[in-house]
Amino acid sequence: MNSSSGLPAGQPQGSGGAFAAGEASGLADFRHLLELRGMPRQRLVELLHLARTFRDRIGPAPANLSEGPVGDELRGRVVGNLFFEDSTRTRVSFSVAAKRLGAEVIDLASAGSSASKGETVIDTAANVASMGVDALVIRHRSSGAAHMIAKALDSLVGGVGGGVLHKPCSVINAGDGRHEHPTQGLLDIFTVADAFGRLESFDLTGITLGIIGDIGSSRVARSGIAGFSALGARVVCIGPPSLVPSAIRTLGCEISHDLDAILPELDVINVLRIQFERHEVGTGATVAENQPAAKSSAAIASIREYTEFFGLTAARAEKLKPKAIVMHPGPINRGVEIASSVADGKRSLILRQVHHGVAVRMAAMALCIGT
Ligand code: CP
Numbered sequence: 001m002n003s004s005s006g007l008p009a010g011q012p013q014g015s016g017g018a019f020a021a022g023e024a025s026g027l028a029d030f031r032h033l034l035e036l037r038g039m040p041r042q043r044l045v046e047l048l049h050l051a052r053t054f055r056d057r058i059g060p061a062p063a064n065l066s067e068g069p070v071g072d073e074l075r076g077r078v079v080g081n082l083f084f085e086d087s088t089r090t091r092v093s094f095s096v097a098a099k100r101l102g103a104e105v106i107d108l109a110s111a112g113s114s115a116s117k118g119e120t121v122i123d124t125a126a127n128v129a130s131m132g133v134d135a136l137v138i139r140h141r142s143s144g145a146a147h148m149i150a151k152a153l154d155s156l157v158g159g160v161g162g163g164v165l166h167k168p169c170s171v172i173n174a175g176d177g178r179h180e181h182p183t184q185g186l187l188d189i190f191t192v193a194d195a196f197g198r199l200e201s202f203d204l205t206g207i208t209l210g211i212i213g214d215i216g217s218s219r220v221a222r223s224g225i226a227g228f229s230a231l232g233a234r235v236v237c238i239g240p241p242s243l244v245p246s247a248i249r250t251l252g253c254e255i256s257h258d259l260d261a262i263l264p265e266l267d268v269i270n271v272l273r274i275q276f277e278r279h280e281v282g283t284g285a286t287v288a289e290n291q292p293a294a295k296s297s298a299a300i301a302s303i304r305e306y307t308e309f310f311g312l313t314a315a316r317a318e319k320l321k322p323k324a325i326v327m328h329p330g331p332i333n334r335g336v337e338i339a340s341s342v343a344d345g346k347r348s349l350i351l352r353q354v355h356h357g358v359a360v361r362m363a364a365m366a367l368c369i370g371t
Helices: 041-058 089-100 121-129 145-156 182-195 219-230 246-251 259-265 276-282 303-310 350-369
Strands: 078-083 104-109 135-140 170-176 208-212 234-238 254-256 268-271 325-327
Touching: 041 182, 041 219, 041 350, 078 089, 078 121, 089 104, 089 135, 089 170, 089 182, 089 350, 104 121, 121 135, 121 145, 135 145, 135 350, 145 170, 170 182, 170 350, 182 219, 182 268, 182 325, 182 350, 208 219, 208 259, 219 234, 219 246, 234 259, 246 254, 254 259, 325 350
Parallel strands: 078 104, 078 135, 135 170, 208 234, 208 268, 234 254, 268 325
Antiparallel strands: none
């Protein structure tokens, strides 16, 4: 067990557990969104089609938020953001998505919660759920946090005795440790499908996606491998052997340690930052909550050398296929894994990913708790 959270330290067991209720029937049975691994292709496509509907409703460019809701699918619903780890994009995106469909949003961060007094995340989640919240959006540094909370909340529904919940509470995984970040995977897929004209079928056959960087630490990579490969894309994980564990192949991807050799084969390159904070956690050192981790790791000789061999420079971006696109989930370390000229350049869809994230999260919440 992780002593600070009451959660197990390892990866959750692969359960195809994206749907803890109503396995593999209609979308109405969608209660929790925990991972993309094991999600049937048809489910992925249905979810992405709904995201397309919402993207069309909010428009191709960010709308003025003061325009208010664009639908009432979440009217009367309350969404609780429980972020035990820092976030800019995901947290704001879930809030915007919920409000645009008429929901109320409650925000709780670990710094201002009773987690600082030793309360476990399961107790925190159960207490917030017991106030009538319909969905909890969970971010946590421990792999498996979202699964554990979903299981705990389900066990409290309809039981007898004190402390039971009157109604189910959905759990949406907003990133748990090194495990998964399913809505990031979905918005990445949506962005690729949009760029290559695949929004009708979401069939990504013939597209080669490179994911480059700290694959071993990355929940974005794990959700990406699961989702993109389920939709027919070829996925290649790229980086030095110290950052790309060979076991990652078992999830359905190839591995390359030679960026310059693989670049001409790529239609998409998704660039990840080096997650130094997870390296420190992995070695048993502690990273204080909300404090930046030291930018060093035994996994790489130096940042300068990493950039020399694996940084996406302007010269390297020119070696990509002519219509190739560049993505990054953020936050970006400019000049380390990606040059500013590439991040802001003509191939970059980085801010479009963020825009699509709102539509994807609208779809996720509408399916889990929609009226
Ligand atoms: N992509 C992503 O998860 O960003 P945040 O950490 O800012 O939410």
